[in-house]
Amino acid sequence: MSYGTKTCFRAESKALTDAALRRPLEETDPPPAATASTAATVLDVVQLMRRDDAPAVLLCDPASGALRGIFTERDLVRIAHLDPDFVWMPIRSFMTPNPIALGPWDSIGYALNRMTVDGFRHIPIVDLDGRPSGIVSRAYLLKHLSRHLGLHGESGRPADEQRLPARRLHERLKSAS
Numbered sequence: 001m002s003y004g005t006k007t008c009f010r011a012e013s014k015a016l017t018d019a020a021l022r023r024p025l026e027e028t029d030p031p032p033a034a035t036a037s038t039a040a041t042v043l044d045v046v047q048l049m050r051r052d053d054a055p056a057v058l059l060c061d062p063a064s065g066a067l068r069g070i071f072t073e074r075d076l077v078r079i080a081h082l083d084p085d086f087v088w089m090p091i092r093s094f095m096t097p098n099p100i101a102l103g104p105w106d107s108i109g110y111a112l113n114r115m116t117v118d119g120f121r122h123i124p125i126v127d128l129d130g131r132p133s134g135i136v137s138r139a140y141l142l143k144h145l146s147r148h149l150g151l152h153g154e155s156g157r158p159a160d161e162q163r164l165p166a167r168r169l170h171e172r173l174k175s176a177s
Contacts, residue, residue: 030134
């Protein structure tokens with residue numbers, strides 16, 4: 001492969017990646033979030049996390065349904081050493097209040113940037129009224145991007161193209177645009 005071909009490949013690959021990062025979150029089809037009322041107990045929320053295999057629960061205002069907080073596995077680890085009676089306390093005592101949330105119109109790149117800069121793994125997606133419509137994680141978004149760019153197959157494993165010479169990968173990326 002000549003130097004010119006490598007440069008062309010890198011430029012086209014960067015353009016595809018940039019375009020994918022500019023796509024709105026709604027195109028990733030964010031999974032629904034596990035939600036509970038801010039009036040729930042810690043035990044209620046932990047049971048919900050276990051039942052739904054959810055790493056985070058979005059806590060909402062009982063009247064409006066608007067997002068008021070988030071409780072994650074990290075929060076559970078942080079409070080696990082407390083007196084066992086904490087499980088009967090309201091979750092609002094332990095949740096992260098007023099978490100950063102994004103709209104479905106925000107870009108994938110912006111979501112990844114916020115999670116990286118602010119140091120969290122999950123970010124809620126809310127509608128115009130502040131009610132949760134989903135939640136995304138860094139891992140979810142990166143998997144979406146890798147599939148969009150043809151780097152992973154449906155199984156999540158690297159696609160055959162990843163093992164092929166750069167010229168064939170270049171053709172694959174070019175046909176995806």
